[in-house]
Amino acid sequence: MIVSQQKPLEEILGYLDGEDRIFILGCNGCAEASGSGGPAQVAEMQSILEENGKNVIGSMVIDFLCQKALVKSRLRPRTEQVGAADSILIMTCGLGVQAVAASVNKICHPACDTVNIGGSRGEWKGKERCLECGECLLEYTGGICPLTACTKGLINGACGGASNGKCELDPERDCGWELIYERLKQKNQLDKLKILIPPKDYSKMMPSPKMMSTSLWALEQIDQEEKIE
Ligand code: SF4
Numbered sequence: 001m002i003v004s005q006q007k008p009l010e011e012i013l014g015y016l017d018g019e020d021r022i023f024i025l026g027c028n029g030c031a032e033a034s035g036s037g038g039p040a041q042v043a044e045m046q047s048i049l050e051e052n053g054k055n056v057i058g059s060m061v062i063d064f065l066c067q068k069a070l071v072k073s074r075l076r077p078r079t080e081q082v083g084a085a086d087s088i089l090i091m092t093c094g095l096g097v098q099a100v101a102a103s104v105n106k107i108c109h110p111a112c113d114t115v116n117i118g119g120s121r122g123e124w125k126g127k128e129r130c131l132e133c134g135e136c137l138l139e140y141t142g143g144i145c146p147l148t149a150c151t152k153g154l155i156n157g158a159c160g161g162a163s164n165g166k167c168e169l170d171p172e173r174d175c176g177w178e179l180i181y182e183r184l185k186q187k188n189q190l191d192k193l194k195i196l197i198p199p200k201d202y203s204k205m206m207p208s209p210k211m212m213s214t215s216l217w218a219l220e221q222i223d224q225e226e227k228i229e
């Protein structure tokens with residue numbers, strides 16, 4: 001499972017500034033289990049946006065937003081509604097936001113940060129990658145994660161070493177920042193490149209104090225010397 005938590009409301013409303021018609025997407029997988037993007041949170045977000053003067057023209061909760069084929073097949077019957085939206089607010093983890101942004105030619109806003117719980121877990125094996133950095137940047141990069149798409153994990157644009165669209169460190173890999181540029185251009189969002197992203201707080205990649213107060217975490221801390229012989 002991937003754990004996500006909703007971003008502060010002011011941040012979400014800031015993303016939606018200047019936009020009126022919003023379509024909300026939630027996820028019935030990990031986001032529902034996280035309490036960040038299931039049916040209840042989507043309904044609550046709809047009310048909050050409407051209280052703040054937005055016109056929510058539709059919403060949908062899909063089983064797994066990280067699965068692009070599923071996203072496309074479920075949204076196809078709603079093409080007209082989605083097409084009429086100024087943007088889509090996506091209430092799920094970084095993988096889900098990336099998968100939707102790759103599947104729908106609309107401005108896609110992340111409503112959540114993906115947080116790290118360590119270990120490994122079952123998840124859909126797609127092309128998208130998320131480092132669970134705790135402060136999602138997909139708002140500024142067209143829905144492509146700069147930490148995983150760029151070999152150096154640069155967050156403020158390309159290093160300048162790319163050649164024919166390929167990374168200077170790995171000619172087999174597309175330059176992540178060229179992909180981000182093309183995606184922003186496709187979504188008419190090139191102005192996002194003018195926003196300077198402050199240095200990341202990598203302490204947010206650590207499990208949260210809330211996570212570390214659970215009994216599961218306490219079990220993890222049992223004296224490592226105590227082993228079953
Ligand atoms: S910026 Fe990248 S690593 Fe951080 S939460 Fe978003 S998708 Fe995940």
Ligand code: SF4
Binds near residue numbers: 151154167177
């Ligand atoms: S060439 Fe592109 S992907 Fe490679 S390190 Fe530079 S900006 Fe990142």
